[in-house]
Amino acid sequence: MKMRMAGAALAALALAAAGCGSGSGSEESGKTTITFWDNNGGTRTPIYQELIKRFEKANPSIHVEYVGVPIASVQQKYDTAIAGGDTPDVGGVTTSYLANLVGQQALEPADDWLGKSAVNGKLATPMLDSVRKTVPDGKLYVVPNTSNMDVIWYLKDKLKEPPKSWDEFFTDADSLTKAPDEYGYTIRGGAGSIFQILAEMYSYSGLTEFFDSTGKSTVNDPKNVEFLTRMAGLYKKDTPEADVTNDFPKMVAQFGTGKIAMMHHNLGSYNDHVEAHGADKIGAFALPPGPTGKHTVVANPVDGFAVFKSSEHKDAAWKFVEFLVSQESNSFWNSKTGQIPANTDAQNDSWVSGLPHLKTAVETLNDPATAVVSPPYYLPQFSSITKADTEPLFQKVLLGQMKPQEFLDTLAQKLTDAQAEWKKAHGG
Amino acid sequence: MSADVISRPRSPALPAGTRGRPRRDRGRVLRLYLPLGLYLVFTLVPFYWMLVFALRPAGSTTPVPWPITFDHFATVWNDLGYAVFFRNSVVVGLWSLFVTTVLAVMGGYALSRYRFRGRTLFMVVLLCTQFIPGAMMLIPLFTIFKTLHLINSLGSLIVADTVFNLPLSIILMSGFVTAVPFSVEEAAMVDGCTRLRAFLAVVLPQLRPGLIAVGSFAFIHTWNNFLFALMFVSRQDSFTIPVGLSYTIGEYSADFGALAAGGVVAALPVVCVFAVVQRYLVHGISAGAVKG
Numbered sequence: 001m002k003m004r005m006a007g008a009a010l011a012a013l014a015l016a017a018a019g020c021g022s023g024s025g026s027e028e029s030g031k032t033t034i035t036f037w038d039n040n041g042g043t044r045t046p047i048y049q050e051l052i053k054r055f056e057k058a059n060p061s062i063h064v065e066y067v068g069v070p071i072a073s074v075q076q077k078y079d080t081a082i083a084g085g086d087t088p089d090v091g092g093v094t095t096s097y098l099a100n101l102v103g104q105q106a107l108e109p110a111d112d113w114l115g116k117s118a119v120n121g122k123l124a125t126p127m128l129d130s131v132r133k134t135v136p137d138g139k140l141y142v143v144p145n146t147s148n149m150d151v152i153w154y155l156k157d158k159l160k161e162p163p164k165s166w167d168e169f170f171t172d173a174d175s176l177t178k179a180p181d182e183y184g185y186t187i188r189g190g191a192g193s194i195f196q197i198l199a200e201m202y203s204y205s206g207l208t209e210f211f212d213s214t215g216k217s218t219v220n221d222p223k224n225v226e227f228l229t230r231m232a233g234l235y236k237k238d239t240p241e242a243d244v245t246n247d248f249p250k251m252v253a254q255f256g257t258g259k260i261a262m263m264h265h266n267l268g269s270y271n272d273h274v275e276a277h278g279a280d281k282i283g284a285f286a287l288p289p290g291p292t293g294k295h296t297v298v299a300n301p302v303d304g305f306a307v308f309k310s311s312e313h314k315d316a317a318w319k320f321v322e323f324l325v326s327q328e329s330n331s332f333w334n335s336k337t338g339q340i341p342a343n344t345d346a347q348n349d350s351w352v353s354g355l356p357h358l359k360t361a362v363e364t365l366n367d368p369a370t371a372v373v374s375p376p377y378y379l380p381q382f383s384s385i386t387k388a389d390t391e392p393l394f395q396k397v398l399l400g401q402m403k404p405q406e407f408l409d410t411l412a413q414k415l416t417d418a419q420a421e422w423k424k425a426h427g428g
Numbered sequence: 429m430s431a432d433v434i435s436r437p438r439s440p441a442l443p444a445g446t447r448g449r450p451r452r453d454r455g456r457v458l459r460l461y462l463p464l465g466l467y468l469v470f471t472l473v474p475f476y477w478m479l480v481f482a483l484r485p486a487g488s489t490t491p492v493p494w495p496i497t498f499d500h501f502a503t504v505w506n507d508l509g510y511a512v513f514f515r516n517s518v519v520v521g522l523w524s525l526f527v528t529t530v531l532a533v534m535g536g537y538a539l540s541r542y543r544f545r546g547r548t549l550f551m552v553v554l555l556c557t558q559f560i561p562g563a564m565m566l567i568p569l570f571t572i573f574k575t576l577h578l579i580n581s582l583g584s585l586i587v588a589d590t591v592f593n594l595p596l597s598i599i600l601m602s603g604f605v606t607a608v609p610f611s612v613e614e615a616a617m618v619d620g621c622t623r624l625r626a627f628l629a630v631v632l633p634q635l636r637p638g639l640i641a642v643g644s645f646a647f648i649h650t651w652n653n654f655l656f657a658l659m660f661v662s663r664q665d666s667f668t669i670p671v672g673l674s675y676t677i678g679e680y681s682a683d684f685g686a687l688a689a690g691g692v693v694a695a696l697p698v699v700c701v702f703a704v705v706q707r708y709l710v711h712g713i714s715a716g717a718v719k720g
């Protein structure tokens with residue numbers, strides 16, 4: 001018996017040893033190998049694998065090694081790699097943490113490359129502007145691939161006609177609530193709540209700047225306070241009580257049960273809704289316009305590709321980036337994820353007009369009357385202010401333990417202080 | 429072995445002609461089985477939901493997994509790369525178990541049997557290392573592994589996990605060794621054994637509960653370690669199960685079916701390990717605790 005057990009243990013270790021050996025690979029001879037880190041590894045992995053296959057076919061001398069990094073840990077992974085001096089050649093980067101990477105001098109500016117590139121003039125100007133506004137020196141460190149827009153998803157069998165104003169929205173949320181367990185709306189009270197409430201408030205108030213000319217935050221403007229008071233008033237009346245801890249997965253799962261009529265999220269959750277309800281059962285409308293009747297959109301982070309400064313194969317890296325943002329690749333990528341392409345030629349492809357929610361988003365963004373508000377992603381503290389610092393306070397607002405005015409005053413003060421600090425550091 | 433088994437007096441034989449089971453003591457049911465039953469339900473409901481999500485089709489909202497589908501398992505195993513992640517986790521887990529156990533036995537024996545200057549201080553330092561979170565050690569470990577060319581290999585995970593498992597394992601093992609009387613070892617040496625031979629022949633067989641306790645903890649800790657698995661490895665074919673699990677929640681989408689199926693795949697080996705060794709584990713922990 002003992003001998004058998006010992007034999008089994010040895011066999012397991014032998015298997016382990018074999019496994020250890022197979023874990024390491026060698027570079028293919030005669031080829032330039034570049035490493036690409038996908039900043040949202042998992043569901044997007046097959047899309048990139050297909051694009052890499054196409055790229056390697058067109059460029060037989062370059063091999064791309066794909067690494068999928070889980071979205072929740074991508075910032076920490078980049079920070080560790082930068083500190084350890086082991087960064088990839090190309091990485092997926094969004095404007096939400098771009099300033100942090102640029103601050104560590106990890107990225108190569110793309111301005112010179114773009115000037116000579118075949119995609120010059122074909123990338124959406126608002127996305128390029130959004131990337132440049134994120135960093136103090138105004139350079140282009142990320143080549144845009146896609147962007148997103150906040151919409152309100154709704155079930156067509158519950159809501160026949162999308163509301164045309166916020167007043168109509170509040171009326172609909174109330175009338176669609178039916179005891180015991182059907183609700184007109186669901187509030188994101190957990191992780192990620194602040195960005196959503198900011199998008200709603202600025203859409204309601206029609207304010208177009210996060211800071212006034214003196215550098216004071218506009219977040220606690222009376223119209224924003226008015227909106228938050230109305231929205232918090234929906235909690236438990238027209239929304240589930242569990243909303244106070246609602247993060248994105250819980251919110252999508254709740255909407256997937258068919259008990260919620262409307263849900264605020266962005267275009268990215270389209271596939272989840274289709275899977276849960278079917279494409280013909282769901283609809284989306286842009287956040288209703290403010291008092292002027294014009295849409296005010298808080299810009300979502302722009303997602304794109306950056307070449308790292310320490311790359312030893314920058315030419316191959318730029319070639320790969322150029323391939324990814326070309327019309328064909330960009331169209332393929334965004335058609336699979338249901339997001340807005342950065343390539344303007346891709347924006348005109350037929351699949352965009354075939355998806356009503358995407359058509360709505362592109363039309364809203366391209367409407368000259370629409371005002372786009374850029375959140376201060378460039379502030380190093382922006383992420384901590386809008387997450388760790390204020391998400392628990394927003395929960396207190398929902399639970400009636402804090403007044404909306406007090407909450408927004410706190411948020412505004414933090415943003416004002418951070419803006420002043422940033423201006424001082426950059427000679428503003 | 430017989431010492432491990434607590435014998436319970438048999439129930440008196442039923443009188444002839446008595447049918448069915450004896451009447452239960454209602455008080456015992458209320459005091460013992462009801463709280464245990466409630467606790468069991470509380471503990472198992474999340475597992476039940478994990479199984480429901482893993483086995484029912486996407487979009488279904490039924491509370492029972494019917495009709496059953498294995499599509500989510502196929503997704504995680506084939507599309508998300510769990511076949512590779514699982515193999516890597518097994519490799520890292522077994523190596524960590526083996527190395528941790530061997531070193532813990534040696535270290536535990538030394539701490540238990542020898543009196544040397546700084547022994548107490550060494551024990552305190554071992555304990556103190558448990559207060560340092562792994563995240564704090566990321567950058568120094570990353571730099572060391574890079575110098576040793578261990579980055580992007582499973583070797584970095586084996587070394588890092590073993591190092592983090594060792595302090596507690598050595599302390600635990602020293603308690604188990606102390607529980608074995610030195611006179612037994614002395615008797616073997618009087619009979620002509622060397623110290624090593626006496627240890628292998630007399631002490632080691634009595635350390636079985638300790639070996640199982642330490643090995644299980646090392647394996648499970650390594651199996652669940654997400655941070656090191658993501659930070660020290662940047663190759664798709666070298667990631668482990670915890671990294672694969674996090675793939676199912678994206679920035680804008682969450683595949684709950686795949687998440688649950690991945691959870692089942694991740695939990696299964698741990699549950700199996702516990703099912704097999706729990707008898708030794710419980711005995712081992714209590715033995716180490718009171719005789720350390």
